[in-house]
Amino acid sequence: MLNFGKVVEIDPKTCRVRVELADQDGMASYWLAVVQGHSLRDKVYSLPDVDEFVAFVLDEQAEEGVVLGAIYSDPDPTPTQDGEVRIIRFEDGTTVQYNRAESELMIDCVGDVVIRSATRLILQAPRIDLN
Numbered sequence: 001m002l003n004f005g006k007v008v009e010i011d012p013k014t015c016r017v018r019v020e021l022a023d024q025d026g027m028a029s030y031w032l033a034v035v036q037g038h039s040l041r042d043k044v045y046s047l048p049d050v051d052e053f054v055a056f057v058l059d060e061q062a063e064e065g066v067v068l069g070a071i072y073s074d075p076d077p078t079p080t081q082d083g084e085v086r087i088i089r090f091e092d093g094t095t096v097q098y099n100r101a102e103s104e105l106m107i108d109c110v111g112d113v114v115i116r117s118a119t120r121l122i123l124q125a126p127r128i129d130l131n
Contacts, residue, residue, distance in 0.1 A: 003056050007048045019056055034067045
C-alpha cells in the first residue's frame with residue numbers, strides 16, 4: 001500500500017530509514033530500504049534527511065517495505081520550475097545544475113573543488129580569438 005510520511009530515523013550504514021506511520025498514531029515503521037538508482041557495479045547513495053517527507057510502500061502487515069523517494073510539498077517547494085533543468089542543491093548552497101535546452105552544466109560550489117585522476121586531466125574548449 002502506498003503511504004506518505006516523515007522520516008524519523010536514518011541508518012547510513014544500511015541505507016535504511018524509519019518513517020512515521022500517520023495512520024498508527026505516529027508510530028514508526030520497521031527499517032525500510034531506500035530505493036537507489038544503482039547498487040551493483042555502479043553505485044548511487046542518497047538518503048532522505050530526518051523530517052523529510054517521503055513516499056513509501058508497505059506490505060499488508062506493515063512489516064516490510066521500501067521508501068520510493070522524497071516528495072516536494074508547500075513547506076518544501078521545488079528548487080526550479082523549469083522542466084528542462086536538472087538540479088542538485090545541497091544544504092550549504094552548493095549547486096550542480098544541467099539545463100538540457102541550453103546544453104549548459106553549471107557547478108556552483110561554496111567550498112573547494114577537488115578533481116582526482118589516476119592518469120591525466122584533460123580540459124577542452126574551443127579557442128577564443130581575442131583579436
